[in-house]
Amino acid sequence: MSATPDEAPEPPVLRPLLPALLALFGIILLLNLISFAFGQAPLTTLRLALAGTWGTPYGIGQVLFKSTPLIFTALAFEIALRSGLFNIGAEGQVALGSLAGGVVGAHLPAGTPWPLAITICVLAAALTGAGVALIPAVMRARLGVHEIISTIMLNRIVEVLLPFLLVTVLGAAALRTVEVVPGAALLKLDAVFPALRGSAASVAFPLAVGLAFGVDALLRRTRRGREMRWIGINAAACRAEGIDVSRRLVQAMLLSGAIAGAAMVATVLGYKGYYELGLGAGAGFTGIAVALLGRGHPLGIVIAALLFGTLQQAGLAVNARVPKEAMDVLAAAVILLVAVANRAAAKPLTQVTPVVAPPAPASEEAAS
Amino acid sequence: MDAPVIRLDAVTRRFGDFTAVSAAEATLSPGEIHAIVGENGAGKSTLLKLAAGVLAPSAGRVLVGDDALSPATPAEAIRRGVGMVHQHFMLVAAFTALENLMLGAEPVRSWGRLDLASAREKAQAIADRTGLQVPLDAVTETLSVGERQRLEILRVLYRGARAILLDEPTAVLSPLEADELYTTLRALADDGATIAVVTHRLDEVARFADRVTVMRRGKVVLARPYARAGAGEIRGGDLTRAIMGGEPPLPFARPAMAKDAAIVLEIKGLSLTDAGGQRRLRAVDLTVRQGEIVGIAGIEGNGQSELVRALAGLEPGATGRVAVGDRDLSRLSVRARRASLGVVLEDRHEEGLCQEATVGDNLVLGDLGDRRDGAPAFDEAAAITRRMQRFDIHPADPARLAGELSGGNQQKIVIARALDRLPRGPRSAAVLAQPTRGVDVGAAAAIHAAIGEAAASGIAVVIISADLAELRKLAHRIVVMRRGEIVQSLSPEATETEIGRAMLGQEAA
Incomplete structure (x- = not known):
């Protein structure tokens, strides 16, 4: 436990963009999965959507x-x-x-x-x-x-x-x-x-x-x-x-x-x-x-x-x-992905041990 | 089960870039009351939370007995007999005391039915043994602050803790309740328990601690045994110097006040009945002269908060007359009142600061668009700079978020806002509730100096404080409130016992 590694310094520019990139990657993956289920070859739907x-x-x-x-x-x-x-x-x-x-x-x-x-x-x-x-x-x-x-x-x-x-x-x-x-x-x-x-x-x-x-x-x-x-x-x-x-x-x-x-x-x-x-x-x-x-x-x-x-x-x-509702699914997925990615980005990536929060936030004077 | 020795072995804790505790060593032993003192932000609470498994160390080890506390969680800590009482109570307001007590460790019978009877039996046994009496069937929100505190300690004991770590337990207690608490803690320690207390009040250290650890900027700067009752190896001055990292601040010089000074603040027949029909204020009469500092003492919940709120104009149901100079404020809005009456409410987090707004924004909260008769429009930038300088707010960066500042500097913001706006002289008054609550020695001295300066410039000042030493130091006159009334007026030379008696309503001998 005492061996929890020190938090590594984050590249300062990439960090805020990380959630957006993760979300983008996620929806591309999901789009492919959905279109695959409708019998489309990989990437064709994406190509069509972009076009x-x-x-x-x-x-x-x-x-x-x-x-x-x-x-x-x-x-x-x-x-x-x-x-x-x-x-x-x-x-x-x-x-x-x-x-x-x-x-x-x-x-x-x-x-x-x-x-x-x-x-x-x-x-x-x-x-x-x-x-x-x-x-x-x-x-x-x-x-x-x-x-x-x-x-x-x-x-x-x-x-x-x-x-x-x-x-x-x-x-x-x-x-x-x-x-x-x-x-x-x-x-x-x-x-x-x-x-x-x-x-x-x-x-x-x-x-x-x-x-x-x-x-x-x-x-x-x-x-x-x-x-x-x-x-x-x-x-x-x-x-x-x-x-x-x-x-x-x-x-x-x-x-x-x-x-x-x-x-x-x-x-x-x-x-x-x-x-x-x-x-x-x-x-x-x-x-x-x-x-x-x-x-x-x-x-x-x-x-x-x-x-x-x-x-x-x-x-x-x-x-x-592919039914156009697939895009509604993607829109919903974007919200979820961004929410998750934001939460994840807010925590140090190297944190291994589960964070146990006190029963109620004693946020003020956390450092006193 | 014997109480465990808790040893912090070169423990470091970082929050992002900020190192709250740096390579700290401390040993908490059974049978002792161990005081941890230091300024706000010195790392006292963090140290305690590390010892209780609430926070995991970034480096170093926390040993409970012979083994490292692993995983570093409160659950593991309590399993090993270490429990923490947080600064802000962690109780469910709508539960009864008994339900709060067993929350998370409920004894159950078959089919998962709660076994209230055995919980009550166990709780009562602990209460009888330790003297921690709490009405078990009362709904928690109806309990007094002192009772809630006892309930918190009882809960930790109920969970089997033999080491009890308390974070600023006396901050919300009256002096008498605090003494009672320490009596209980002493009994527990004599019984072999390990007790650690984070506190701001050095007199408590002098009177009750067996051992003291002083922290400054995340480091342990002093760790010594401390014989009680003032006959110690460390004198108060040494302690203060260790905390501040330098000479202790100059003692406060109460500004002189002319005997026949004009009356500035006049409160007459101020009464307030709350929504539940309870009379909170009963015809309060109080006059404060030019340059006078009046201290209001009283056990919490005897109308002090309501008095401040009524003066500020936040209680529309209040009746009676409030005047500053020759200006009758009774019918004016909050905004109109604050031009001649500066108010600091008691809870800076709840009603003083916008933590996620900048320091600059907080310094002018409510001042935007202010225009005095004939004066030019409010100059925001100038006001922010002046207030930061006059009250020495650190760091001096108006673009910082207020929530990032230490408690002392947050309090300076609130005080600066209330005092700086007032015109000097006999046309202004200030009412400050708990001006230095939870504030370190250095910031408290700065705030006291600002209050003295305000009075010296002719402002009539009222201070409400749970800290009797503070009132005796600052005030020209101390009045005692009990059950919504002002019952007695005392000189600042009165002893704490005399004031305490008046607070409790016991006749002076």
């Missing part, structure tokens, strides 16, 4: 398009998380925000100039997303109702509210809204980069990347954002020092909801031109995984979103040979 995503300009455009709403929802989750809140409600916030943006966009005067039209649509979507988030925010700040429960429940409510609204109030027969006015449609990226022709990627992607850095700046540099982070670390200390904790929590939740609502920029304004039931579904939950993989760094979130966007697009590319 359908990063292999062509069109594929790249599609990856960017799929990633865009994920960046929004990941940022929404991130803001709440840093403030110590779990906003699981992005799903409902995206859906209702998209509906509101689509409806407003459709009812604008036909000749509305694009800067005005887009601003109004996005504002409508963001405000609606924030409105959805307001309910759990107030319930949490005033009554102490836990936001995980209230946001999950709200997702279900929105889920049934949407078809109801579409059919009754909006009188839509096809469970979709009318097309938005031309001014509200976002510029497609292929107008700037002709190589991306045909792909659905729009300027929403660079907007989302910009937003990622904007959110980071908010949390790091502004009073509001910093106080939100401090509350996420120790709300009791913040309360004792006179920070208005309830107000900041409500603000964080509203901002989170607004950003989730604005994800419709990518789906409605940048792609379809209208809202239909189910558009953007799943983005809310995937955004949680993206935010956790991104580890609080704006670039990390963008890269994680691109990874998940790649998997989604790859699913379509391989669908003829």
Whole structure:
């Protein structure tokens, strides 16, 4: 026992990348195993998946398009998380925000100039997303109702509210809204980069990347954002020092909801031109995984979103040979692998003896 | 079973790049109370945890009896008769005392049914033998701190330990409870048990220890027998010098205070009833003059915490008047109050610091956007630099995480934040709860100096402390709280026995 080897110095650069590399290796292996089970020769599915995503300009455009709403929802989750809140409600916030943006966009005067039209649509979507988030925010700040429960429940409510609204109030027969006015449609990226022709990627992607850095700046540099982070670390200390904790929590939740609502920029304004039931579904939950993989760094979130966007697009590319759900399996595996790899990387690799933790963490003054 | 000798043989323990304990030698023998002292971060707790198998050494050996402790786990240690009582109690609050006692070593009958009767019998037998009386059927969260501590020791004994290692057991106890604890430990040692205690209080070493090990920066710098009751080979000064690695700090000079100084802090009829209908504060009246330091003594749980929270504005249900200078604070928010009343709450981990935020962020927590009448906007960078320098916070790097600092420097952050913001003179007051709890001698001296300086500049200061020596050293006047009331006012020349009596509600003879 006394012969436990000293911890070897780690190469400083490789260490943080190790989890990502392990995860990448793991999903490649898993993809091969799955495709082998469907009777494919090794590496053919991988080749197909790569060709359908990063292999062509069109594929790249599609990856960017799929990633865009994920960046929004990941940022929404991130803001709440840093403030110590779990906003699981992005799903409902995206859906209702998209509906509101689509409806407003459709009812604008036909000749509305694009800067005005887009601003109004996005504002409508963001405000609606924030409105959805307001309910759990107030319930949490005033009554102490836990936001995980209230946001999950709200997702279900929105889920049934949407078809109801579409059919009754909006009188839509096809469970979709009318097309938005031309001014509200976002510029497609292929107008700037002709190589991306045909792909659905729009300027929403660079907007989302910009937003990622904007959110980071908010949390790091502004009073509001910093106080939100401090509350996420120790709300009791913040309360004792006179920070208005309830107000900041409500603000964080509203901002989170607004950003989730604005994800419709990518789906409605940048792609379809209208809202239909189910558009953007799943983005809310995937955004949680993206935010956790991104580890609080704006670039990390963008890269994680691109990874998940790649998997989604790859699913379509391989669908003829292997069911596209195989990519959902991979997405789930990524989360597990990264979680495991992170844990493993946090421990010294040379540790041989099992670490026996004391019954409860006596973390403070571990070194006294 | 005889109590084992625990020998640490050139033990080193590293956490990443940081060496917490470096080639330490120590022998814990049966029949002795062995005190381990040193500054925060000196490696005392780590040394104890190594001896108890809670941590595995990076190099060197821990011997229990003749054999190495292997594997180095708490389970193996307890099997060999070594048990540890942690600084933070490891009890399930919702369990009864008996259930906590048997947790992990439950006697069972057929079909896995718990054998409460035999557990109770065994526990009672140990309690009777050692005098560690705990109400076994009480729910643990209703027990007092002292009772919980006894329960922890009883649990270790119940598991068959003959060597008991305690990490800062008296930090949360009142002086009388601490004396009781040492009486029990003495009885156990006389009965042949091996006892080791990590402590910050040097008076305890002088009064109770048979042997002392002093640690500094991970190394054992002094290990000697220590005859009790002050007639020892090592005088207090030597001990302090060994701990600090130099001359002991200058004694604290209480700032002079004018007899007719103006009243600055005025508390009148402050009352508080908690959610359960319990009266926590009963019409507390207290006035503190310009430059005066008033110490509040009392057994923990007699309303001191509630008083501080009510003054800070954290108890919206409190009634009564609180004024600083001629400014009535009673109806103001926490934020509005702190401009003229600096508050340090008693638990810096729970309510003082954001450990995962930087030192700089912690130094200005709550100050962002502060704007005094006509003054320019709050200059954050200047405030951080000034506070770090004025309170000598080490390391002087605002980008470090607060959780990486030693307890003493963390406490300096909290105190700096409360005091630096206040305008000098007769318009400010400060209320500091447990300003040096769990803080090493050097940091405590620095904090005492800062408190003295604040008072000298005219700030009215209230200090609440479980450490009577600290109150007698700092305060111009000591008031005693009991059951939510201020029951007596004493001079700092009063003896600890006199203050202790007032705390317990015994009439002075």
